[in-house]
Amino acid sequence: MSVFAAIAVIALLVAVHEAGHFLAARLQGIHVNRFAIGFGPILWKYQGAQTEYSLRAIPLGGFVGFPDDDPDSEIPPNDPDLLRNRPILDRAIVISAGVIANLVFAYLVFVAQFTTVGIPETFDPQPGIVIPQVVSDSSPAAQAGIRPGDIVIAANGEPLDGSESTIPTFIQLIKDSPNLPVDLTVQRGSRELEVTVIPTPGPDGNAVIGVQLQPNGDFGYRRPTGPIEVFTLAAKQFQEMLVRTVNGFVMLVTNFGEMANQVAGPVKIVEQGAGLAESSLAMLFPFTAIISINLAIINILPLPALDGGQLAFLLVEALRGKPLPDRLQENVMQTGLVLLLGLGVFLIVRDTTQLEIFQNLRQ
Incomplete structure (x- = not known):
């Protein structure tokens, strides 16, 4: 499912x-004469007054058809409501x-x-930073041996507490360390591991290691205080995701050799979405937004x-x-x-x- x-x-x-x-x-x-979701054989169609609506066998695409390109169209070529005119x-x-x-x-x-x-929130914060996802197998974090689910509890010998400033401080440390080794203490289950990660510069000059970060603690949701908070937080989340996505495309263009293997096709996207849906249907919301x-x-x-x-x-x-x-x-x-x-x-x-x-x- x-x-x-x-x-x-x-x-x-x-x-x-x-x-x-x-x-x-x-x-x-x-004039619009076709509206199709999917490609390939037609599974269902409905002919409206002006437009044919259809669902097709392969759902990973779609198209809007205009009579400009239809040789069987009865609309005169000089009709002012043709798209090309x-x-x-x-x-x-x-x-x-x-x-x-x-x-x-x-x-x-x-x-x-x-x-x-609801609005995601971390309750009962604990020391450290959770790594929920490693971006790719070629990222600096993956090459250092960091895995999803690891908890970073110290960086360059300094313990990471559970305060709100922990993640911004860690991000700043990574940004300030392009091509320089950063020693991390990682908790994996009952074990503590010492790993060394070497951040690589991104398109904006800031260094990254290719992971997502999440506060360590019990994760849950709270009800919003009102519509203003909902619209404000939605705008902030949208802006952050849009900027990250644009930066990712810039990195792909400027550093194609190293980033090409991070390009995902339909199969990989479905696999990732299925994994998120299996863990929690609520995770389909950010998945839907980032794919959109x-x-x-x-x-x-x-x-x-x-x-x-x-x-x-x-x-x-x-x-x-x-x-x-x-x-x-x-x-x-x-x-x-x-x-x-x-x-x-x-x-x-x-x-x-x-x-x-x-x-x-x-x-």
Whole structure:
């Protein structure tokens, strides 16, 4: 059931993204003839007055279709409500609406989390800092031998207490130690281990070790004091996650050789979501938000076949005063689509072979 929950989250985020395009077009009176969630064979469809709505077999995608590209459309080519006949601004709104929808939805997910589940809080704080997640096997923390569930109880010989300043102080120590060894005392179950981690500089110049941090103590939720606290905390959480995600993409571009193996495909995303859902359904809220933000940022990149690529074509059209030749745009988009599909297949194969069931077969 946890796997189905993770897949349902991805399908929901795709629906949100495509609904952004769809609503931005329909609210401007632009013709839309197809709205599909998923790819491949049609499982269900409904023909509305203007648009065919469908669910398809592969839920990891979707699309909004316009009669501009439909040779069987009966709409005259010079119809002013065809997308291609609209001003550049109208088309830009339609193309960027999916990204905007995903960002807004991510914020609303945090609002829903704090309203229904509550605000996370640590009770009965204990000394040390919990490592709930190690970002990747190639991160400095993983290379030092740090594992999820470890508790860092001392750094460079200084004990870490359970006060509110412990995590910010530890983060500052890591930031101030790029390419320098930091000696950590780690509690793992009943054992204490000594490890040395070497932080690496991030795109902003601050050093990182590739872990998430959480206060040590009993973790629970409290009811919010009111709507103002909910909206304020949701905005703060959204901003922090957006900044971290953008920084991650910057690191990927500027340090691709070391960061490439951290790129996750659909299989890895579903595996991570299933693991979170199995531990606690409440964890699906931040999972949904971060995937929605990632989906928005990926789509805004100026790459062929993505929303950002289409916006790049519009920018060129605005500068030239006329669009690029249709043949050129089609060739660029088709090439980009082939490359993206190839990357998708590679990630699916790679992540599938790294699943625990296949790793066990090798042993």
